[in-house]
Every structure is written in structure tokens, then in C-alpha cells.
Amino acid sequence: MENKYKNNIPGPETISSFELDNGTTVLSFSNFNSASINMIGILSGGGNLDPADKTGLAHFTASLLSRGTNDLPFADFHNQLESAGANLVFSCGSQHAWFRGKALSEDADLLFRLASDSLQNPSFGNEYVERLRNQLIAGLTIRDQDTSEVASMLQDKYLFPGHPFGLPIDGYIETIKSINRSDIQQFHQKHYGPSDMIIVVVGAINKQEIRSLAEKYFSSWKTIVSQKGNDSLIPSPPTNIIRKHKYLEGKSQVDLLMGCLGPTRTSPDFLPIYLGNNILGQFGMMGRIGKIVRSKSGLAYYATSSISAWSNLGSWEFSAGVNPENLKKTIGLIRKEIKTFVKSPVTSDELENSKSHLIGRMPMSMESNAGLANAILTMQRFGLDFNYYQKYAESIEKITADQILSASQKYLHPDHLVITSAGPGEDIN
Secondary structure, three states: OOOOOHHHOOOOOOOEEEEOOOOOEEEEEEOOOOOEEEEEEEEOOOHHHOOOOOOOHHHHHHHHOOOOEOOOOHHHHHHHHHHOOOEEEEEEOOOOEEEEEEEEHHHHHHHHHHHHHHHHOEOOOHHHHHHHHHHHHHHHHHHOOOHHHHHHHHHHHHHOOOOHHHOOOOOOHHHHHHOOHHHHHHHHHHHOOOOOOEEEEEEOOOHHHHHHHHHHHHOOOOOOOOOOOOOOOOOOOOOOOEEEEEEOOOOOOEEEEEEEEOOOOOOOOHHHHHHHHHHHHOHHHHHHHHHHHHHHOOOEEEEEEEEEEOOOOEEEEEEEEEOHHHHHHHHHHHHHHHHHHOOOOOOHHHHHHHHHHHHHHHHHOOOOHHHHHHHHHHHHHOOOOOOOOOOHHHHHHHOOHHHHHHHHHHHOOOOOOEEEEEEOOOOEO
């Protein structure tokens, strides 16, 4: 099948890539259809580096990066961004610290300068440490009463035991209370560095200017990261039903999660599973699961499935929001639908409709500079060929129903699931 979108999708002939002497990789894609640029980057500093007794330290640290530097107080930092109509935010995941920025192309220097200053010279002022601590604790108090969040934390804990993915990135109230300014400074000094950093810039700017700005603001950063994350141990998949429930007072809805391990992002199984998941719990009215649980039986407010995939780990999860009276029946129907799914191939109509949906949706995700930057970062981060998205439609078209069945049978089993929920009902520990 000829891909009519190919010329508009980044590829090896349009993505510029170079590496600074300190190990930072910079990628760019010129798009002069808008007057703005988007920057996205990742580097060391993720939650996998949190000390055991200070879960949430990486998140705390990243959240402080936009609250002033040694040379630029908080107010001046944000006044410069606001005056240019720009934005720059920092965040944290299990494996990386992240930064994202947007500005007019004429303010590219500003974006590079503030990103560099924030990453290399944050002030971590006491006033902002304490102010952010109070905000984080308030957020965690709300999180711990949210049925969806609590079910998700239980799912992570029992699906990824002993792995950083099993811990909440934002920590716990008690660990956030225990973190002091010295902890934050030491974490930054030990774990933030340029050697594994990736920066992607997309927009109305040429590669020569991007290279000049990257060299100007990042080439002098020489910090050596002293420790890698503790996420190399891969959890074993569940071998039975692991059932957990957390009672939350005053709730009328139960949020349910059912999950198992899935393929990594670079596994040959990823695309067949991705397509299969679309059929099982995404396409149309939330796929087969939505059809049977939500539409036909009327048991759930929503019912869907999702795939998450990283460099060395992945998960396949099914979620639903239900009336407590329907919880047991909903679990049974989802397990039954999983059993059916791994017993026989999907239908030809399901296969073709889902392929068309995924192929048509992909170029839409790259209509913005932010979408283009995310796609380029994904290719670089996971070591995919730069023609990955140009060949995406062809790759999807080649997938057969038998491939979906074979791949699904490796991961899905109705009797090998972590099942977690939160809301009304007695605790199941």
C-alpha cells in the first residue's frame, strides 16, 4: 500500500542529528508551516534513582527546576517566558527527567538559555522547596482518595514488584515530608548530566541555528552521572490471579484495573499487540470489551484497554469504572473476553477496520510541532530507524490475524492477571 503521507513524515532525509562532545544528542526537523518551535528533551534524573526511603525525590527535584536559578530569580525567569509568550516545563518519569518548551522561532535563544540554566544551575531556594512541598502533599492527599489513582497504584505495586515502575513517581506523603533541600541538591548533583541527554527541536528554524544554540548553551556542561537506575531487574509475569481491593470511604464508583506484562517497545510483538489491543479495547465504542461490558451488558461507565511499552518492559492493562454491584460480573466478562481473544484469530472486518483506523490516525498525531517532536524522540529513545513512521502504514498493513493471535497468547491469559480496584467494598489484601 502506498503511503500518501510519507513526504510529510520525518525520516532519515529530513531529520538532522548531531552529538555534542559531552554526549548530548540533538535532533531537529524544520517545519516552516508555523512560526513557532517546540523543544522536548530527556535526561538522567528519573524515579528509578530514588533512594528507598525517599520515594518522590526525583519528582520533587524536577518540579523545582522552573522555580529560579542561581542567576535568575523565580519572578524574572517567568517574566522572560511570559513576555515572549513562551513556556518551559519540567517533569519526571520512572526512567528520565523531562523538559518541554514552546516559543516563537525568533525566541529560540531564550528557550535554549532558560532550559540550560534550569538544568545546570537551579537554585532550589528554601522558600520554593517548602512551598512546593505543601503543594505536593496537598496533591497526594487528593490522589490517595481518588479511586482511579489508588487502583492504578495497586496495579503497579503488584504487577511490577521490586521494580521502580511499582512505586508512585510522586511519592508518598511521609516520604515527601522527609525530603530536605540537601537531598534535592545532592540528587541533582549526582544524577543530572548531559551524557545521555536527548534534545529534539521542531519548527521554523534551520539545523545550523539549532546546532549553534545547542553548542552555545549545552557544550560546556561536563557533569558525569555517577549512578544508573535500579530498573534492570525484570519482574516475572503473574502466574495466577492476584486480587487486591482498597476501600475508600464516601465513594459511589469502583475503578477497576486488570493487567499483565506486555512486549517491550522494540519487540517484534509490539505492533501485532498494538493492533490487537485496538481491536480488543480501543476501536469504536472501546473495542470488544467496551461492546460486551459497556454497551450490551450495561455494567460499566467505561471499559477499555491500553498498551504501555518501554525499553526493557511493557504492560497490557484493562480498565473499567463500575457500580460496586457490578464489579464481580465485570471482572468475569473481561476475563471471558480475554479467553475468547486468545483462542481464535480476530475477524477480517475487525482487522481491516482497525488497520485503517491506526494508519489514518498516525499522520494526524504529527500535524503539530509537538507531535513531530514526540515522534522523533520516540525513534531516538528506542533506537528505531528514522524511517519507522514512514514505513508505519506498510508495517501495519502486513500484520495478520494469526500474528496477533500468536503474540497475544504469549502475554494474555485469563487466569494470570493482577486485578486491582478501589472504592466501596471491603479491603482485599
